[in-house]
Amino acid sequence: MLTYILRRTLYMIPLLLVVSLISFSLIKLMPGDYLTTARLNPQITAETLQQQIERFGLDRSFIVQYAYWLKNVLTGDFGTSFDTRMPVFRTLFFGGRLMWTIILASTTLVLTWLIAIPIGIYSATHQYKPSDHVVTFFGFLGLSIPNFFFALVLLWMLVVIFRVGDHGLGVGGLLDARFFDAPMSLAKFGNYLWHMWPLWLVIGTGGMAGLIRLMRGSLLDTLSLPYVQTARSKGLKERVVVYKHAVRNAINPLVTVLGLSLPTLVGGSIITAIVLNIPTVGRAYFAALQQQDEPVILGGLLFFSLFLLIGNLVADFLLAWVDPRIRYN
């Protein structure tokens, strides 16, 4: 197993190199650059623009820029953001962005799984019954409403219908303004929760619907397998058949999904985070994309790629853990 982990880890190095080269090429293929907006500023002279082009190294050829970047990366220097003048990863993670991203994503993930798996099982075991249709309807509804729209509608309802402002409650963001500089207290913690629940609801419903459908489909497949029929014919209770025999096997595909959701822990839900005003790594990356802040885009892509690869690895291990038939050599 250790050899396997080592081998998979070593494979990541050339893979990340290829990712970096492709990412670099794609960035260079994008029209314009970080200074495009400055070019439209009537008060900036051509000489100043040229100085900035040279300062950011944008006048060098593609190969030279990539080689220069790679050389620095190998010494641990991922460069400085054109925009914030801070190191790349400081720009991405600064101000608790990483922490809030992980808090948001992990709590949403746990809540989603805790709710979606039982609903999926219920839906599969009550196939085509009215309750299954109701669950399926809401599942599809959650899947089909764009998150940003749902977030806006939710905020609108809070403000206009429930008039939360009359009770001194704010919408969006991490906290109400009165708590910005206040020390931690029960009231402040409660206010954090007040601002988190719309996020859980918006992001959760989107992910939950997919999981419900996946669990339902996988369990239905499993329930039709001969060994389940054997178990039933042996006279086992339905509860035992479902939970002890069927669900344990049906959950395998979901375990893979769990591993693969690792990258979304740090990079997902950008638009929802923008609408609901939450600091996340994805937002910093999105801002870099908008500004064509090349060092941050590259650093972000590498970071997300690394998480994707680790997520794959974790998925494989989890699969081996839950399914004794799978062994890695």
Add this chain to the structure above:
Amino acid sequence: MKKALILASLLLVSSLAVFGQGYDAQPADALVFPFGVAGTPYENAELGVRGGTIHEASIEDPRGWNNHTAHETSTTQYTNLMHRGLLNLDHISGAVVIDFAKSYDISDDGLVLTFHLRENIYWSDGVLITADDVLFTYNDVILNEDVDCNSRDGQILPDGTFPVCEKVDDYTVTFTLSTIYRPILNSLAFNLMPKHKLAQFVHKLNPDVPVGTFNETWTLDTPLDELVGNGPYIVTGYQVNVSVTMERNPYYYGYDNAGTQLPYFDKFVSNIVTNQDVSMLKFRNGEIDVYGMRAEDIPILLPESTGKGFSVMITDLATYGTTWILVNQDIGLAEGTDTEKREIYRTVEFREALAHLLDKDTMVQNVLNGLGTYQWTGVSLPSPFYAGRDYYGGPITEADAVTFEYDPALAASKLDALGVVDADGDGWRDLPSGAPLEITINANDNTTRIAYCLIIQDDFRAAGLNANFQVIDFNTLVGDLFAATGDIILLGLTGGDEPNSGKNVYTSCGSLHAYRYSACDDPDEVDLRIDELMDLGANTFDLDAAFGYYKEYQQLLAYQLGYIYLCQPTFLYAHYDFVGNANLSSPTSTPGGNNGLLLELCFDKTL
């Protein structure tokens, strides 16, 4: 116990370092605003009381706290509150007025500007502000080529030199010019930076730090107690993507005429809200007190305003900036193609025909919800130099404006006269040679611009011009603009009060003379006259004379139809009624606006 005492002392010292105690009494050299005094821009301003917090919403995060390396308003919105310069724009009138300078003189030959600084005024950490800080900011930061500072370009005199800044004594500095250049007054409104805090990061003053260190100074991760300024507020809190908090600078030198130190509000909290629909919801929810609303918000906000205690300001004042279409008169020049199309595009009668096909009324009604004004020249409408006025700063009359009314029949007759007629009977007008004339209109993915383009496309097509509109990526569009590879492009530019700041756009060799770059090598009479007028307008301190020159330049520009101007949205604003003086908001300044000028005059009426 001893350790605790030392620790307590250190804490006390460090807290003193952030904010000093403030003045015991109003300094003799305070900047006093004449609230309520008739005949001044402040005659409608109310005296306020200190205290409270004002909340607003900003659309983006700041990128740092360094005023002179900032390139975007999302940063200068805060740094302009932390720092003030020798001169400033007036809070209400927008004119250039004294600020940290208590007065200034211009020598008889117009070449030496002497500034007398306010004495015994301190930085927010309690250190005295002197001429050394002015020299440091100008000579070691703005003119220092190691510093990535956009405002350096504004300091360039017409002969390519920079003003020479020298210290006369601790409270007097001079700027010596090689030639008379009035717009330098706008440029000398640069914000002052504290030498005692920042000189250590400038390589030319401290060779121990690498070149360019200053560019990475006062970034977002700098401890906020390092920030020092002389403006009304200092940043004291920042939560990424969520909010910026600023608190009153106890050493700010602005006072009202009742002897109360400004600003009135203790705190200014800026909520960072990227989505403007959410900003509006936050305003309706009472979380933000002032809001730069959009035309589409009016039907929602207006009915709510009385019950919720806020006011909706709907004015007929145009906002700064311009939106235009550009007919590329150099089309195909580099490749030696499109000769005939280029020839027709260079014919002013053809551009006049296009101008007569621009239905500005429909644009204002359909795109700007009826809340817009027509634009005829390259100078922003709020500018006192706008050609639609009779004299400098006079009311807009448009009496002398060079206008091209929407008149499809006239446009058709002009096209006919040029021989741009349907030669092959396919329903589309052709070039005089009979070759097909296909026009491409490009804009970036911007809702307002797309709507304008669709109206223009329809009118062009109705007149028999085979026009097609395509949305293209903003960066590609800008690339086309600079490479002169586009056909007809719709874009916009920012604007200000001083027409000379648009020199790059309108003079024949300007880097944004995008409708005909070749004018630099081959200027016509109009190009040469515009170049001359730009210089004449700048080379006098007589505003009336400058207005005359600039008016002629704008009229020539309008006749020339290089950029054909469209419309500009009018100024709209909403604020809760408890915010005193917020009703003085204008395109020049708003409490939560980019220059934050009005903010220091606002107060909480409920206190």
